[in-house]
Amino acid sequence: MSDAATTPASALPVAGTAYGLGIGPGEPDLITLKAYNILQKADVIAYPALEDGASLARQIVAQHVPDGRIEIAIRITMGQPADPIYDAAALEIGEYLKAGKNVAVLCEGDPFFYGSFMYLFGRLAEAGHPVQTVPGVSSMMACAAQLGAPLAARNDVLQVIPGPLSEERLRAQLGDTDAAAIIKLGRHFAKVRKVIEELGLTDRARYIERATLETQKMIPLGDLPADATAPYFSMILIHRRGDAWR
CATH class of the missing domain: 3.30.950.10 (Tetrapyrrole methylase, C-terminal domain)
Structure with a gap:
């Protein structure tokens, strides 16, 4: 008999939610209250970053990020196909979601206005993970x-x-x-x-x-x-x- 069959339902991990947070165009104070509150409670924070450099998205929210959070830098290689990068990031985020952890994915501006989060949204949603999008101030x-x-x-x-x-x-x-x-x-x-x-x-x-x-x-x-x-x-x-x- 499988472990799942012998484990009480209440003891099984509840799937986490991925939140695409629109964090605004750059000024830290332009993050919405909703995005800020989710950021405070998220177990994991993911964000796009240059292959060998810093992340503007991470810099924007630096003063709002609590200590001790798990962080995932999604390294973008300029001039290279992006699909494999988003495929790998979605799989990594998905593992945290299956373990019951909530993941905040940072997106400059608004996630669905030319935002990179839309590529993760499609992959995570198609895989059956709970995903919510929080609009932000667009550039x-x-x-x-x-x-x-x-x-x-x-x-x-x-x-x-x-x-x-x-x-x-x-x-x-x-x-x-x-x-x-x-x-x-x-x-x-x-x-x-x-x-x-x-x-x-x-x-x-x-x-x-x-x-x-x-x-x-x-x-x-x-x-x-x-x-x-x-x-x-x-x-x-x-x-x-x-x-x-x-």
Whole structure:
């Protein structure tokens, strides 16, 4: 007879829950109360990290993490397929969940707005583990607030446009938009800027990088030097009227 058959149900471990916590764009105080409270009670904390570097997500919540927690750094290798990394992380997290431990997975911004947690969510949910997602302040909302630039109003259509799109696609998207947030700039910045200039939208474009962090920088796009570069954590907000309230 198996051990499970001879062990009282009350003695069996209750499956833990994985929580995808949106922890905001960078400023520690922009974590929600719900995410904070879950973080205080979680047995295990997991977070994305560079292969040989620190984790921005872990740095954001550093002052909120209680001592003595088990930590899982999900090491991302740039330029390599991500699926095997998320496969392995989901298996590791799953073992803790089966042992009855709750796991808080940190995600910068919001977990379901271009957030890395969605890849773990799919794997864990498909494996039958309890998973809950806690929304967070997205970088787009934070950038708008820091710039003092409302995203959209009335019947405006707001587009979220990834910088890696081709010039042709960028031109098509921006050529017929009321308002846009262009994300994932990085090495695509020069291409994006070129398209914006060709469409005559430069004077209505605002640039911001590392929103809410001490290293934050924001400036009208047209005031940047011609040879300026942009980090991955940067964004351009455009509104065809200049300001949404006009």
